């Protein structure tokens with residue numbers, strides 16, 4: 001019987017590692033999470049309030065756009081160098097053709113501002129190792145390309161000028177660096193990887209020095225064994241970077257604990273300031289979020305981050321993307337939509353029109369997104385609730401109008417709706433029909449809405465019926 005149980009034990013252990021460990025069975029860790037619960041400082045509160053962000057994947061891979069020698073690469077376009085349909089030297093020679101003459105940081109920032117993005121995460125270096133800034137530590141940078149000039153500084157300046165914060169994406173995995181390893185098997189591997197660790201630290205401190213207004217680092221390419229084995233180094237480096245930039249925001253994808261656990265340490269505690277596991281997926285319930293901050297990074301096609309000429313498969317519509325945004329904010333997360341500019345520095349028309357349509361919706365409804373959080377109400381089929389942080393103001397983001405036109409709302413006991421109106425059209429008010437204690441219907445005037453809309457509920461605690469005080473008989 002014991003032999004039968006052994007595989008179960010391991011299976012059970014693996015699944016538990018992804019969840020916060022049950023109380024009591026905590027192990028002592030040196031390089032696990034250094035904080036439980038959310039950060040409470042102003043820099044993190046600012047990040048938490050963003051709601052909507054823009055991701056930009058841009059680099060040498062943007063030139064081929066998922067195609068090479070007339071063949072189509074079926075993987076993600078930014079991974080084309082890993083394809084056996086392309087020789088590595090041919091890919092690496094793309095550096096001599098990188099000349100984004102149509103790059104216009106101000107125009108990119110204006111499009112992001114109109115969309116309503118409050119932050120942008122930009123690839124400074126993806127897995128191929130090509131640096132969009134003139135790094136001192138490698139020649140595989142924009143400085144060696146026909147374009148020559150730093151691309152990150154104009155982007156940081158233009159986005160900041162547009163009131164948009166900047167977070168720098170950095171891939172630890174670097175295919176261009178001969179010292180990088182998938183794993184460390186030999187003494188030579190170990191010697192090489194020590195050089196690679198020094199190179200990585202140098203580049204990260206260089207980025208923090210060159211771009212002092214940036215708010216965080218979005219790490220990627222950290223899943224391979226060689227890096228997973230660097231718990232102490234990565235932990236110390238994270239501490240050093242945080243000292244260099246107080247308030248710096250680093251997610252859960254940067255480092256592993258000394259047992260190789262990533263995102264959540266051996267005790268199930270989140271490492272880093274927010275969870276970075278929600279890539280192209282969104283939690284369905286608040287329990288999946290474990291009380292952490294998190295972001296969902298999302299592609300418009302199924303799984304294409306860098307520019308992909310084919311633009312094939314399911315391309316998400318504006319309303320689909322707005323619903324993802326609403327769902328993320330309703331569950332205490334940020335939604336970060338990816339754009340893949342072309343190798344010439346232009347942004348494809350499909351992405352620009354999505355940005356504009358999202359922006360048109362945000363212009364009317366941004367109050368239900370920015371500075372909002374999980375409302376703590378029972379989810380309803382018609383859409384999502386958000387709540388303005390620090391207030392009792394509830395927003396109903398309606399995506400699925402029921403044929404009855406009746407939107408059910410269950411409020412906490414002793415809470416009543418003092419006002420209900422259409423966001424952007426305060427004259428369009430609703431008189432809730434209370435069907436039982438703390439449960440009401442908001443009856444729509446029409447069920448023919450064709451796009452998502454928001455209803456504002458101003459709520460108040462029901463005052464206790466004041467005990468009637470009887471005057472003593474005179």
Ligand SMILES: C[C@@H]1O/C(=N\OC(=O)Nc2ccccc2)[C@@H](O)[C@H](O)[C@@H]1O
Nearest residue numbers: 076078079220221276277278279297305
């Ligand atoms: C944002 C994306 O991030 C990546 N990879 O992400 C992950 O590995 N995601 C992941 C893996 C396991 C669990 C959860 C997320 C990259 O390879 C890809 O090119 C893109 O830059």
